Amino acid sequence: MTTPLEFARALAPKLAGYCWAIGGSTLLQQLDLVEQPRDLDIVTTAADFAAVRALLATIASDITPPPHPQFTTPHFARFDAGDGLTVDLMAEMTIKLDKGSYRWSFDAGALQQANGLPWCLAEDWALLYRLMQREEQTEALDEWLEEHGVQHPQRIAANLFAGYPEKMLQPPPAWWPWEE
Numbered sequence: 001m002t003t004p005l006e007f008a009r010a011l012a013p014k015l016a017g018y019c020w021a022i023g024g025s026t027l028l029q030q031l032d033l034v035e036q037p038r039d040l041d042i043v044t045t046a047a048d049f050a051a052v053r054a055l056l057a058t059i060a061s062d063i064t065p066p067p068h069p070q071f072t073t074p075h076f077a078r079f080d081a082g083d084g085l086t087v088d089l090m091a092e093m094t095i096k097l098d099k100g101s102y103r104w105s106f107d108a109g110a111l112q113q114a115n116g117l118p119w120c121l122a123e124d125w126a127l128l129y130r131l132m133q134r135e136e137q138t139e140a141l142d143e144w145l146e147e148h149g150v151q152h153p154q155r156i157a158a159n160l161f162a163g164y165p166e167k168m169l170q171p172p173p174a175w176w177p178w179e180e
Contacts, residue, residue, distance in 0.1 A: 002070065002081065002083045002085050003037075003085075004025075004026045004029075004037045004039060004040035004085060004087075005026060005029065005037075007040055007065075007081055007085060007087065008011070008022055008026065008040055008042075008117055009058075009116070009117065010176065011056075012117055014055055014059075015052060015055065016150065016167075017051050018044060018048040018049065018051060019044060019045045019047075019048055019106075019107065019108050019111075020042055020043065020044040020052060020118060021039045021042075021043050021044075021106070021109075021110070021111035021118040021119055021120045022040065022041065022043075022117060022118065022119050022120060023043050023119075023120035023124075023125055023128075024039065024040075024041030024088070024125070025037035025039065025040075025041070025137075026035070026039075026040050026041065027037045027041075027119055027120050027122070027125055028112065028125075028137060028140060028141075029145055030115070030119055031122060033137075033140040033141070033144060034140070038088065039085065039086040039088060040081075040085065040086070040087045040088070041087075041088045041090070042087060042088065042089045042090070042173055042176065043090055043091065043106045043110075043120055044075075044076070044089065044090075044091050044106065045091055045106060045107060046075055046091045046092050046105075048091070049075040049089070049091040052089060053077045053089055056077070056079050056087060056089060057080070060079035060080060060081040060082070060087060061079060061080040062077060062078075062079055063079060063086070064076065064077045064078045065078060065082045069096070070095065070096050070132075071093070071094065071095060071132075072094045072095075072096055072101060073090050073091075073093050073094045074091075074092050074094065075089075075090060075091035075092055075179045076088070076089070076090045076091075077089045077090075087164060089098075091106065092104075092105055092106075093106070095128070095131045095132060097131070097165060101172070102131055102162075102163060102164060102165065103122065103162070104128060104162070105162065108148055109154070109155075109156060109158070110124055111160075112152075114165060115173065120134075121151075121152050122141055122144060122145060122148075122151075123145070123150060123151070123152045123153075123154050123155040123156050124155050125137075125141060126138065126141035126142060126145055126173075126175075127156070127159050127168075127169075129166060130168045130169075131164075131165075131168060141165075142173045142174065142175060145173070145175035146173075146174045146175045149175070150170060150177040153178075156177065
């Protein structure tokens with residue numbers, strides 16, 4: 001069975017020149033927070049989405065489901081890469097809230113290179129998992145950020161500036177980098 005990480009390593013040279021990174025449960029595996037990721041989440045920019053989607057369609061079957069009621073991401077595709085591996089591709093991730101929605105715009109400032117691959121930042125996903133109400137992942141990232149410290153406070157500021165609902169951060173997590 002091909003693991004999400006193996007698939008990402010094989011895919012990386014084909015995606016050279018595009019802005020993309022790995023998030024979700026494979027990011028949690030990279031941070032040693034889960035043993036086995038559920039799938040491979042690839043985040044890209046709206047500008048690169050169509051090209052990355054076309055490339056993935058040459059090596060995997062497009063199985064994009066109908067729109068999800070909570071996740072209203074305008075650029076989303078799901079692929080079956082074989083061996084039970086699904087790959088989610090997204091840009092402009094949008095999460096419906098009680099009032100309105102929150103759109104996370106990924107860009108080159110929201111990634112870091114490690115082990116030859118581009119990775120999303122823990123700070124972004126700690127905030128995103130909160131909005132998705134994924135308690136287990138939120139708790140794991142909170143503990144990781146508390147232990148390792150916030151490396152990218154500018155990403156938290158960018159999310160807040162983009163309208164991240166501050167009520168989701170009440171009370172502030174232990175890793176919060178600023179005084180209240």
